[in-house]
Amino acid sequence: MRARLARVDAVLVQALIAAALSFAHLHDLAMAAGQDGWKAWAYPVSVDLLLVAAWRRLRSGTTKAAAWCWFATALAASLGANVATAGLLDLGNVPAWLRILVAGWPAVAFLGGTLLAHTAPETDPGTEVVEDQEDEPETTPEPPVQPAIEAPTQAPPVPVPSALVEHARKVAAEHHARTGAPIDTPTLRTRLGVPAPMAEAIATHI
Structure with a gap:
């Protein structure tokens, strides 16, 4: 563990030294190319940031x-x-082409950083991206509900007074004697002057 930490520390120190030297060289070159003040310090920052962005994209x-x-x-x-x-x-006498390169670097760095930040990742054509879909519970079709059919209700028997039955028998006998045929229910209803249900009930008793 201690040897591993020592190896990591050595790599980190070496990287810091290299970065500092490169930073200073870029600053000096920008100064020599006519970029003074804060602009000379911005050039090495721009170069290092583009290096880091490209390296991260390579690692991804x-x-x-x-x-x-x-x-x-x-x-x-x-x-x-x-x-x-x-x-x-x-x-002290930087050539014109170098001054042009230094002056045009910000645009190049901006383009590179923008493309690295907003370029869509490449996908392997041999693989498909499958979106996770929630498993829907399986539903079994329910049989259609048949409307309930009510059983026909039988009307309760109409109560018939015995006296009315006796009277209906006399009417029926008179009708049979006169016509020679049994009396039908409509005729019985007309002769008795009763409702149809009662006439039907009386007919069952004679």
Whole structure:
């Protein structure tokens, strides 16, 4: 564990030293190209941020072609500043093409950072993205509800007074003697002057 921490610390210290030197070289080159004041300090920040953004996109495994392009661009700017300030370039007489490159760097860095931040991740054509769908409970169709059919109710028998039955028998006998045929219910109802249900009930007794 202690050896691992020592190895990590050594890598971190080395990275900090390299970043500080590269930062200073980029600042010196920007100053020599006519970018003074806060602008000279903004150039190394811009280069380092583009390097970090491209590296993170490479580590994420998406849009690697664009990430490699912008990583190489930022790395070339950093290495170019290191080489230019190593005595191979007269910082007191910077050529015009270098001044043009330094002056145009902000636009390049802005374009690269925007594309890296807003480019949609690449998807593997061999895989499909399946959206999670909530499992819907299975529903079994219910049989249609048949309307309940009420059983026909039988009307209660109409009470018939015995005296009325006797009178109806006399009427029926008289009708049979006169016509030679049994009396029917409508005729019995007319002769007795009773409602149809009662006439039917009387007919069952004679």
